[in-house]
Amino acid sequence: MSSEFQVKSDPELWEKLGMDVPRFSGMPTMLTNAYRGIFLSQKNRPEAMAYFDTMVENIHTGRIREIVDAKESGKPVIGTFCVYVPEELVVAAGGICIGLCGGAQGSIADAEKILPRNICPMVKSAFGFKVGKICPYFQVVDLVYGETTCDAKKKTWELLDRYVPTHVMEIPQMKRERDKVLWVEEVKEFKTAVEKITGNTTDFDAIAGGIRTINAKRAALQRLNSLRHHNPSPISGKDMLLIEQIAFYDEPVRFAKKVHELCDELDRRIKDGVAVAPKSTPRILVSGTPMALPNWKLHHIIESSGAVVVNEESCIGTRYYKDLIEEGSENVEQQLERLTERYMKIDCSCFTPNDDRIDQVIREYEESAAEGVIDYCLQFCHTYNIEAVKLREACEKRGIPFMAIETDYSPDDVGQLQTRVEAFIEQIRG
């Protein structure tokens, strides 16, 4: 597989989508090389990873064509930047929901022509992808649906709207009854925005179907994460992260099926004692801000330093799939209420207070048999950065080794981070 792996190109398709084709044409080769070095160099990968490798090969071609075909048949395509925007309602309307968060250094210079430099790299990367016309997903969406979960995103959507129709969902900052009242209204408004594209009202059965589909996707990821927690690890942290990233752009039914196939293989591996690293390998839980594709920086540093990542407590990880929507509602109102209740369980640091998250990290630490916590903070992300004060205290109180890292997508600090991570792993080894 390794030597054959090749991220595919389709300049004709890209041209049709209004991309900057000359500029983008170097991207597949860059991604191919990065992927070979970071993923395919791993030893003893599960065979079922082949599907996810294929998803990377087709990231700018095959999957895009699927989405274009769906769009041409009248299905809505919605781009989002946050796990608070309910994809169930897009799926219910027969549409496709794509996570557009940017994880690449390459688009940041485009963004910095307009945005301040000292804001979150994820926001800059996403904005730069659109401004530079170098992301096929951004080009194919009918509209993007942002939210108000941080200062930088909230204000960037005002500028993004000049390049692509941008709606904004107001996510409250507390979780009391009156916040829920507002939140349910926001969910209804989102539903209406999706329906405007299709021209049809999404009815009870359709919503039930959307909830079922996305519940199933999240349940598959829950199963995978549980298996992955086994010691010794049957799958690497990098491969798990990749799957979690693919969850944001793959077709959800197929994706869940492939995740279960992988789980079946991991079941066999565990039974057969097959692992990606010996039991003595230090086990790291990564908490904090999400890692959008192709941001594999920290995981690659950790796993190149002789440890294994055993859990992602982040929006790319457990925050995305730990909660399901209660099914069996009696009417649309109840469906939307239960949907909102599920979303209110996500413990993003944008909420105040947010102490549930601290408890959740400790819980996941125990469930994953981790031996240390590395809290990952995207540069200038004030909410996670300040919340790290409480997380550090909680870890220190329990004798859990803790390290906080704040970084961006630049390769400049990789050497320094590697040194710090190695020292941390040594500390765990004791």
Added chain:
Amino acid sequence: MSSEFQVKSDPELWEKLGMDVPRFSGMPTMLTNAYRGIFLSQKNRPEAMAYFDTMVENIHTGRIREIVDAKESGKPVIGTFCVYVPEELVVAAGGICIGLCGGAQGSIADAEKILPRNICPMVKSAFGFKVGKICPYFQVVDLVYGETTCDAKKKTWELLDRYVPTHVMEIPQMKRERDKVLWVEEVKEFKTAVEKITGNTTDFDAIAGGIRTINAKRAALQRLNSLRHHNPSPISGKDMLLIEQIAFYDEPVRFAKKVHELCDELDRRIKDGVAVAPKSTPRILVSGTPMALPNWKLHHIIESSGAVVVNEESCIGTRYYKDLIEEGSENVEQQLERLTERYMKIDCSCFTPNDDRIDQVIREYEESAAEGVIDYCLQFCHTYNIEAVKLREACEKRGIPFMAIETDYSPDDVGQLQTRVEAFIEQIRG
């Protein structure tokens, strides 16, 4: 006056308030020297500034004693960090509302022992004042009432609560009907929190009185700002800024009276052609983030560079006083509704969209006969920093000279800022 000016000390009072007296004892001399250099060195100041000089002399003593006396007689003392927390309801309950935003470099190191370094200096300064026990106002409050207007403040309140009882008002991020519904509830909760201290319900007449008092204070500042807009300027930008800062800790009735006395003098000055700078002096409107006492950095740079500041479009300036609450309500419900409506007019960049603010800056630019806009952004304040993109465009479209500055409280960049400001003023001179 100049040679006699001396910020007063009262170690006994400070001791009683639980301050770090040895550490704080150097503060009055430092402030005295800074004030003499920055304010008393100005030529041709209005005589009525004498009162405000006295307010600075008594900032750590006389005014604190007044507040302690009030507190000991059972009156609530509430600390705030934002012009969205309605002081009318504190005054209505017979209490005192104090703006606790920090504007000093000296407390930042205290904060950085706990908080991340790369957040807003105003938040760090305020937090450091409490942690270091070096602010008498922080020591005298019954509780502080924070809000959710930015990521850094919202999350810092969770930590501040360990040092002083900290409540949080959720300020929505949009201004639609459902946001107003939530907002009115927040206002009621604030009212209840103040009432808990007094043990009495604040009734209709008391609220009407509180609204009248604060309306009168804001109206006095409106009058002053209008007079100050006269060309040539009858008062310096630094003196105006100082008065705006004192508005956040002085007794409101006395303050309004003293502002009107100053206005009467400015009326006479304008009639007599007395000004602080000739008509040819370049006139600068400062927009953006607030400047908490003793943050006089940018105004001092601008006015030392041969220009005069003619307007502050910020929470320390017009955003604090441009809107009044409509009086004559028929019941408490209507009072609180109208109060909320007034607060919803404040155009902080924490809202999305917030284009009203862009229009407001242009309006104030015209009203103040300004000749250039310097947009002031506290370091790491993402909302104002990103909103500056739109403000720059609006200014450039109208041919208004525009410069954006992002800085903190450190003296390190003063030389560089001075050079940039001088070049900008030269550009205005043409």
